[in-house]
Amino acid sequence: MHATVDGALDPRTDALVGDWLSLKEATERLGTKSGRTKQLLAERKLLAVRRDGAPAVPAAFIRDGEVIKGLPGTLTLLADAGFDDQETLRWLFTPDDTLPGTPVQALAENRGTEVRRRAQAMAF
Template sequence: MTITPYDPHPGMTNGRFSVFTLTVEWLTLPDVADRLGIPITRVRQMVRDRKLLAVRSDGVLRVPTEFIQDGTVLKGLSGLLTVLSDAGFSDEESLDWLFREDPTLPGTPVRALAENRGREVKRRAQALAF
């Protein structure tokens, strides 16, 4: 599922935050399990343990496709999610930050993670806590 609307107030829908205003491909948990080659129960545990981030849409938990790369979870994602949580970010705010363009990277933090620039991304996330 691809969501691509333009929003002059990114992340806000009727005054409420929504990650579904981001341009992101989404996977359901069974799709994630298939791509990782693991049981869905393990995927659910990964979400509970914050190894993966999932948001609910229409009653279904969804994970951004970009979080799965070459049959594994994106390197550095788990630690980055911990840093963002420690900085006070909600799951939705973390997703918003991960998929918003950052001219200092350049690109998005999730793209930088995929390009093995995790240290750079983690430093930026740590700076958010101060």
């Protein structure tokens, strides 16, 4: 898990994300063991930040028992573009009228090609 710069999640990002899961809740939703959830975090296939002193995962990242399609690749592209964890969350959860919706909604609705194209373009 990558910590935020000051260890605290800023209120703006917290509000954008909305629903959060503890690591235990994320593990339960994934139907896996905590070691596997930690592995997903270590491999940047899932993102958690410290919220109220404990790691938390955006609830929108898990759907039907799985990490939403396209999230791992998008997280990698944003990291390659120099985004920290809070910037990544802000980008994924900020509404974009041209998508429409937020990038994370587009990923959840299997419209990830355009999201990844945009994330990739920011890296250059």
